[in-house]
Amino acid sequence: MATLHNLGYPRIGEDRELKRAIEKFWQGKIDEDELKNIGQQLRRQNYQTQQSAGIDLLPVGDFAWYDHILQLALTFGAVPSRHRGSGNSSELTKLFSLARGHSDEQGNHAALEMTKWFDTNYHYLVPEFEAEQQFELGHSPLLEQIDEANAQSLPVKAVLTGPLTFLYLGRFEGQQKLSLLPALLKGYQQLLAKIADKGIDWVQIDEPILALELDPVWQQAFADTYQQLGQNPVQLLLTSYFGSLSIPLSDIAQWPVSGIHLDLVRAPWQLEGAVNEWPTDKVLSLGVIDGRNIWRSDLDYWFDILQPVNQVRGDRLWLAPSCSLLHVPVNLEREGKLDAELKNWLSFAKQKLSELVALGHQLDNEVSEKDRHYLSLSRQVVVSRNQSLRINNPAVRARVDGLTEDDFHRSSEYAERAKIQRQSLKLPLLPTTTIGSFPQTSDIRATRSAFVKGDITQTEYDVFIAEQIDEVIQRQEQLGLDVLVHGEPERNDMVEYFAPYLRGVEQTQYGWVQSYGTRCVKPPIIYGDVCRAEPMTIHWSTYAQSRSNKPVKGMLTGPQTILGWSFVRSDIPRADVAEQIALALRDEVDDLQKAGISIIQIDEPALREGLPLKQSQWPEYLNRAVRAFRLCASVADDATQIHTHMCYSQFNDIIASIAQMDADVITIETSRSAMKLLDAFQDFNYPNEIGPGVYDIHSPVVPSSQWIEKLLVLASEKIPLERLWVNPDCGLKTRDWPETLAALQVMVDVARKLRDKFKNTIN
Ligand SMILES: CN1c2c(nc(N)[nH]c2=O)NC[C@@H]1CNc1ccc(C(=O)N[C@@H](CCC(=O)N[C@@H](CCC(=O)N[C@@H](CCC(=O)O)C(=O)O)C(=O)O)C(=O)O)cc1
Ligand SMILES: N[C@@H](CCS)C(=O)O
Ligand SMILES: [Zn+2]
DSSP states (O other), X not given: OOXXXXXXXXXXXXXXXXXXXXXXXXXXXXXXXXXXXHHHHHHHHHHHHHHHHTOSBEEESXXXXXXXXXXXXXXXXXXXXGGOOOTTOOHHHXXXXXXXXXXXXXXXXXXXXXXXXXXXXXXXXXXBOOTTOOOOOOOOHHHHHHHHHHHTTOOEEEEEEOHHHXXXXXXXXXXXXXXXXXXXXXXHHHHHHHXXXXXXXXXXXXXXXXXXXXXXXXXXXXXXXXXXXXXXXXXXXXXXXXXXXXXXXXXXXXXXXXXXXXXXXXXXXXXXXXXXXXXXXXXXXXXXXXXXXXXXXXXXXXXXXXXXXXXXXXXXXXXXXXXXXXXXXXXXXXXXXXXXXXXXXXXXXXXXXXXXXXXXXXXXXXXXXXXXHHHHHHHHHHHHHHXXXXXXXXXXXXXXXXXXXXXXXXXXXXXXXXXXXXHHHOXXXXXXXXXXXXXXXXXXXXXXXXXXXXXXXXXXXXXXXXXXXXXXXXXXXXXXXXXXXXXXXXXXXXXXXXXXXXXXXXXXXXOOXXXXXXXXXXXXXXXXXXXXXXXXXXXXXXXXXXXXXXXBOEEEEOHHHHHHTSEEOSSSOHHHHHHHHHHHHXXXXXXXXXXXXXXXXXXXXXXXXTSOSSGGGHHHHHHHHHHHHHHHHTTSOTTSEEEEEEOSOOOGGGHHHHHHHOOSEEEEXXXXXXXXXXXXXXXXXXXXXXXXXXXXXXXXXXXXXXXXXXXXXXXXXXXXXXXXXXXXXXXXXXXXXXXXXXXXXXXXXXXXXXXXXXXGGOO
């Protein structure tokens, strides 16, 4: 009989209970005991949901207060020295302080850096390692959670991120991370021994870096590590996901691990090797239900594939979702407003487990009434999706087919456009701007919530938004910014906002997915051919422009970012979907310029995170991503200045592609790296204009003028002054007004000072 297990369940809660509880704790509205109780209730509920779905082995250790990598760093005492010595504050307070930073008499203790978890929209906190770093096993939430689950007599499988992934994802300035491996392995050995002492048989040891193209040194480190860890009394399920293994399975078969988990959704071709090369006395766990997308599975397809494997492997065959369900929303049942046909096509975390169980039971000839329902729905959906008229839009297809090379090029080269734009825009040297959003205050959120619930009318909501824009424009004029924004008060999210205006795209009401810490997003569902149903931003952009004589940027989210932060149909290539989105945005760019908007920003923060995990696949991806951007931007007249914005990005390895995007201006996050990221632009001789971020928007700390001046001077040594802009790292939606105004005033004042200082050096 196949064993059914799960790799991880969404920790945030069906109603974002975890988010709400943590934020209340931060606000001092509940104490630590109350917060811990809520965490415990959530875990209990999640275990119950999984067990009643029919899952045989439950993941314990998938819960984390803010982020599981942060929690692991703290478990091993891998805490940077600036955060040590916080006296007798609790483990939880230390954890939140590492995640968010804190200030005290000793100064400002900056948070750990946050970055993308592989190619997902989840962010983890980057552990920082120091010379002589030790990894002493300290307080372990995993061990506590095992005790808690044992007390409930649950069938436990411990979940632990593996040492190589932990090390690989951390930062060890200028030094060889692998030199820390022996010390780290001591910590892991201690932890595994304690897990074994608690009577646990299996540990799911997650090593997602196995999906990257690892160099031989890391491959050898894997072999050495698992030789050592495999000697432990607990059985290890070496768990890969997000792609195919980069180490041959036949090599891994020699390591003393008791099982392997393979992601067959992302890399189905791995099955053949697994069947032939993975020893039959070891567990073969196959990830067959998509943990990264929300489509109902084709269970008959999997049944046919798995039946022969099941016959050979019996209880050594385990079945699971492809990866943790952290990346999908919790429960489809809550969605009351989704169209019935589309809803049938979907499956969220809770439903995915039922699909898995139905498949497992069918393989074992033990189908229940509930399983029958899931099996039959799966069959119906395969037919309905193949035949549905809602997917195919001939007009969109014809438009894509009719594209010519000219549609991907601006009329003139950048140098020519820049001359025209300089004359029309008349911007000063070192123009100042912001990235788009201004604080999304609780007033804005509450008013939108009232509107969505029907407590206020459309007119009342519109009046409110207009007032917000008026205020934002007025404040920017008072600050003396040169290029203004409307502040995005009408947008719940930079991606979700666009969904209602796009055909082929649907939006859930409760489909929340954790993005970082307590912050969540509701990814739209792209189910069919995409086109623009109606203008998306013209009303508020032109309204904002009517309130100022300075240019107000039109603000769009780019094709790769809408794609990357949505759940995307799987029946056509993603790049084709991006092209359709680009065409919808192209119409918007054109309408904006016709409506008198002279500067249009097309944000592409997700362009880099969309890179395939295997570097050999980058060129094809980058080519299509750049073309999609150019398709929407190239409708702009020479006089229309196109900006793009990227954050969270290392640019060195993709700088050529960024240049090919041919945006007139790119604004980027650089302040935390003290302008180091600009080196790539300098080395490449990046030809267009750049706005390197001069302060970190993730922190409420107001930057000093000395700091901003230092960064700008550094930037001016790398980028010619006449191509340099001055702006923060990213949008200001998560900040409060007082710190926003104070920081921007410092920024504008420094820009003015340097403008005066430098103006004579420009001919
Ligand atoms: C730039 N980032 C983004 C990413 N992905 C996106 N899809 N969008 C992004 O902006 N990925 C990378 C980064 C991640 N960064 C962030 C930053 C901030 C958030 C965030 O603030 N999320 C909010 C939810 C945003 C939203 O959808 N808001 C809605 C609903 C607000 C809400 O919760 N309303 C309450 C009622 C409020 C009241 O009455 O006071 C409710 O419904 O109960 C809106 O504004 O209407 C968050 O709170 O988590 C995400 C990613
Ligand atoms: N225009 C967006 C970009 C975020 S990456 C904002 O300002 O929030
Ligand atoms: Zn940004």
